Structure formats: structure tokens, C-alpha cells
Amino acid sequence: MQREGTMTMTPNTPQLIIFDCDGVLVDSEMIFNRVLHAVISEYGATLTFEESCARFIGTNIENVGNYLTSIGVDLTQDWSDALYERAYGALEKDVQPVPGIKDVLRGLTAVQVAFCVASNGQTAKMNTTLGATGMLPLFRGRIYSAYEVGQSKPAPDVFLAAARANGTAPGQCVVIEDSATGLEAAHNAGMRCYAYVPKGHQPPANLFGATRFARMEDLPGLLGVS
Template sequence: MHDLVIFDCDGVLVDSETMSNQCMIDNLARYGLELGLEDALGFFVGGTMSGVMEKARELGADLPDDWLEEIYGEMYARLQAGCPLVGGIPELLDALDAKNVPFCVASNGHEAKMQITLGQNGLWDRFSDRMFSAYTHGAAKPDPELFRIAARHFGAQTPVVIEDSRSGVTAAISAGMRCLAFAAHDDGAELRDLGAEVFHNMHDVPELLAL
């Protein structure tokens, strides 16, 4: 059995990716960049907001220097209005607790964002002391160091990562960790090609982890 489960946050614990990316689409349209949801998900999922800013400028968006402050404000407001959990997450966390398997979250997102999304769903208390943010630790996926920091914190020898993005899967595989890839909206072929074990329903994870 694994001695640590490392969760990504957006798209794995909370169903926030579509909401966050639609917010970015609406914002970027004001700066001359028209994107569809599929394009935005392909360009931005799993990245940092500074990376989003850089990519958007490459694609032609005329962004002001204070754009990060602006988009954070708009995105946080939209998420605060309501961001549901991914189905099956409460049951999975309960199953891990029942087997005394520790878990944590390691995300490229800011802790303030996780406080909004996890806080409104009753998970903040379960993760607040086991949270690893790229903004805090200075290591953003696909750099594997964020996962290594989490594993060292728990003294884990056989951690498993649950991810949903290219950058996250790449980081987990580079760290030498088993990676389960949650593909909620497609067949997950790209993530499988990167070395992850793809699944489509969070209720399947207890069996995959032999809980």
C-alpha cells in the first residue's frame, strides 16, 4: 500500500478548471485574444498564472503589467460564488483516513485560491496543514520538486500522485512516483502516453490504491 497520496487541487479535488478557464477566456477577450474553452484548457491547465500571462501574450493578448492582480480578483470572485467538489472525493478521503494513509495537496495554484475552493466545501481543515503550493515553495510543475518536497515532509517512500494535467503527470513521473491521471472529459490518451494510469471516475480510486 502507498504511504502517501498527493492530490492536485484544481480538477482533482474541486471541479474548478472549467470555471477558472471561462473566467480567463472572458478576460482575455477584452485584451484582443479570442479563445474557446477547449483551447484555453489545452493552453492553460496545470500551469501557473504567470505562465498563463506569458502564453496569452505570445498568442496576441495585449495585457497590462498589472494583469495578474486583475485576473486573480476576477477568478477568485467567480470561484467564491460556488465551486463544487469532484464527485467521490469525500468518500475517497474517508477511505484513506480509515486505512491511516496520509494525504496532502500539491498545486501550482496559490494557497489563497485553495482556501476559497476547499474552504467552501469543508475540506480546508483537512488540508490546511498539509498543503504544498508552488507559490510557497518556489517549485512549479512540471518541475518534480514540489512532489519531492511533499514526500520528504511525510517521510514517504512509496507516494502516489493523483493528477489531471500534462505538467502534473510529467512532474510525478520525473519524481519517480506512480501517477493516477483523472480524465474527466476525454479518454486521457495524452496523459497515458506520458506514463500515467488513467481513470475516469474518482469512485474507482480506492480499488486502484488497494484500500
């Protein structure tokens, strides 16, 4: 008889679960984007906070810089270094885990289902946010950044690199994402995907075939871990 609060695997359980970081593991996107908006405003960008979030969430800092330059914002060479210095301080102070995710990770660990994190963000940023929320030990040696493996999402590079590093075929992986670029990257990698869209949040216009869910408590059942 299964004890209450434990998990067991089913035949549908994937061999590897690949989590995005920001917005899936850690509630960091609004913190980072508040700092980003403040910094680019100091350089003369006239985007509202809402416009900044809509355009930049899910992308990487190079794309941010390229867009700002294209609209005439004069960035200094070290602008991103200053941004990250301010952002990391804010994240370390204020970031929280996504509600319910720690229980999911503990359950997956208990039944020995492999998982990792793959993000467009820099490894240093993931170390900061996962460290501040107490989840870093669960991901040591299993942190993959698009900065280190090739093109950023929506290219599939970081997901495919994570699969290769863990000896898993793409078809045996499942991705947990929340952004349009991440959902497209999972689709491009040939991986099944679940789109985390919490209550009150607007879903991406295109889910790229992903299955939408609103509560982390529901994720184990979707993954075939019950």
C-alpha cells in the same frame, strides 16, 4: 469481519497520497477558465474558449502571461490580480467537489493513510476552493503550492517538496493527477501516478506511465485500500 462501508489497508497501500487540486479534488477548472478567457479577451486576445482551455489548463499564471505577451497581447502589470479577484469570487460561489472524492478522503482518514494536496495553483486559490467545498480542514498544514517551492509542474519540485515535508521517499508516494503537466511532473519525481479521466473527458495524449481511472469510487482499490 469487515463492516460494510469501512476500509482496510493492504501491503500495497502507499505511505503518502498526493492529490492535485483542480480537477481532482474540486471541479474548478471550467469556472476558472471561463473567467480567464473573459479577462484575456478584454485585453484583446483572440483565442476561443476551447483554445484557451487546451493551452492553459494545468499551467500557472506566469506561463499564461508569458504566452499572451509573446503573441502581442498588451497586459497591464496588475492583470493577474484583477483576474484572481474575479476568479475567486466565481469559485467561492460555484465550485463543487469532484464526485466521490469526499468519501475517498473520509475512508483514507479512517484508516490513517497520509494524504496532502500539491498544485501549480496559489495557496490562496486552494484555500478558497477547498474551503468552499468543506474539505479544507482535511488538508490544513498539508497544502503545497509550486509558487512557494520552486518550478511549477511539469518540474517535480512541488511533489518532491510534499514528500520531504511528510518524511516520505518518492517511491513510497502515489500521485493523483488529471493534467498532462501533472502526469509528467509525477513521472519526473519518480512517483507512481493515477490519471483521473472521468467518462466523456479526453485523456492527455501522454499518460507518462500513469494508470488511468474514471471514477473516484475506484480509487481506494487502486491504492490498496479496500
